[in-house]
Amino acid sequence: MVGTVPRGQWLRRSGRRSTGIRDGTRMVIQTVKNRPWLYVLLILPVIIVLGIYLPLANRLPDITATHWSSTYPDGFTRTGVLVPVSIGLSIAGAIIGLSSLAQRRKPALLLALLFIGSLLSWTTAGVFIGSVVPTALAETPQTAVIGIWMLPMAACTLVSLVPLWICGVYQSYSKQVQEERQARINRGQGLAAPAPRGTQGADGTExxxxxxAPWWLWVLGIVVAGAGVFMLLEISMRPGAKEWTAAMIGLATCLVITPLTFGLxxxxxxxxxxxxxxxxxxxxxxxxxxxxxxxxxxxxxxxxxxxxxxxxxxxxxxxxxxxxxxxxxxxxxxxxxxxxxxxxxxxxxxxxxxxxxxxxxxxx
Structure with a gap:
């Protein structure tokens, strides 16, 4: 007669326990934090793409400006191709990102899928904004101006990193990897696990x-400062050049990065x-x-x-x-x-x- 063995008894007979130990390796079940916000961040790019396309559909020409040389476009894509591809990529990114949340026992896979999905959907939304909106507002695709629409494109790329920050998995996974690495080193050297240092009393002094920093960080600061000086000379000597706006942005960037670099x-x-x-x-x-x-x-x-x-x-x-x-x-x-x-x-x-x-x- 063949009978069934209760799961708890099978675990005991097979030498496995339901305490997270499997084949001598600790199984860490990752807890994903802020799930409602993750759902919103992964689905929102699809809503953005559709929300921009539907009211502007009748104003879009046959081609859309999709690549920019400074201010004006130098590359175009057929609107009939750009729109369905953008919608499809944003949906695919959302699906990849949402599927990552089910990988509770595989934190590395969870983080990889979440990063790929979020980056794909949000980058698609940013490119769609920077392509469709300037084209719809211009008389012709050739006269479209990217202008301020570069800001939402950059913002979308930055927002794509937010899910990794708020899910809370990277922190625990990184700590786990470091502990396992140190344990392997200790085993290889035949050492016992070191007790945390810093448990004794202090001597009371501040x-x-x-x-x-290493020498290369000082050199980097000098290079950035030199680039700022070069751009300042470029602006003062050629105030009417077409690259004046780009030089001003570069100078402002150098003014921010130089003290930060030397400060570190x-x-x-x-x-x-x-x-x-x-x-x-x-x-x-x-x-x-x-x-x-x-x-x-x-x-x-x-x-x-x-x-x-x-x-x-x-x-x-x-x-x-x-x-x-x-x-x-x-x-x-x-x-x-x-x-x-x-x-x-x-x-x-x-x-x-x-x-x-x-x-x-x-x-x-």
Whole structure:
């Protein structure tokens, strides 16, 4: 007689448990946050494309300006091809993005599909806005002017990254990958898992350390500043040139990027009883300020730029970082479920001081 075995008994007999352990590997079920907003962000590009096309359908000529050389178009596409392709791509992007939300046990696949779907649908909406609207407003496609419509095109590209920020998966997945990587290193070296550093009391002195950027960041700042000087000379010597507007935009960009680049060449991390402040040691502008009450945990560890979004002042889904090189630093887990890291010398002493400060505040 063949009978059925209850699922719980089968798990026990087969050596598997329903606690998230499978074949010696921990299964982490990812929790997707802000699902209603994700649905809205993934479906909205389709609504935008249809909402723009339907009222302008009768005003569109047979061809639509789709590629621009500075202000005026230099490339065209048949409207009968552009419209259905745009609608189809926006719908395809929405479907890909929505399908990603079902990948709870495969965070890497979830993030990849969510990024591809959101980028596809929002980029399509941006291109559609920047093509159809200027063409419909102009007398002919050849006289269309992109002008201010470049702004919604750029905005659509930026909005496409929002789902990755608000889903909350990247943060937990990145932390899991780092923990597994460190565990493999420890096993390969025959070491036990290291206890978090920074659990001892601080010596009571104020922590203030300065971190210097590698030489190439200084060179980058000089190059950007040189480009700004060149554009300034171009504007002053050729005020009536057609490229004057582009030069003005380039100059404004250099004026913003130059102090930011040089400001990151030297940073200072200061820890007091009231706050942890990361600021530019050259210009003094703050990069991040954290109150002790906002910290869940802090450790001294090696900061790998590739694990924290790259070099410089980085923002990524679920956190941010100020990373100047591969170096020791402080890694924060905050109570709002975000993360932060900063490269700084003598990070172990900083972590000890922060943990002592957190214990003191917790006992008060």
């Amino acid at each position: 922590f203030s350390e300065t971190m210097k 060449c030297l940073i200072r991390v200061t820890i007091t009883e009231q706050r942890i402040r990361v600021a530019s040691a050259i210009f003094g502008f703050p990069l991040r300020t954290i109150r002790p009450g906002e910290i869940q945990s802090v450790t001294s560890t090696e900061i790998d730029p590739m694990a924290w979004g790259g070099w410089g002042w980085r923002f990524f889904p679920g956190g941010s970082a100020v990373v100047l090189r591969r170096h020791e630093g402080l890694a924060f887990e905050l109570k709002n479920s975000s993360r932060f890291a900063v490269t700084v010398p003598n990070s172990q002493r900083g972590a000890e001081q922060l943990n002592a400060l957190m214990q003191k505040n917790g006992s008060c």
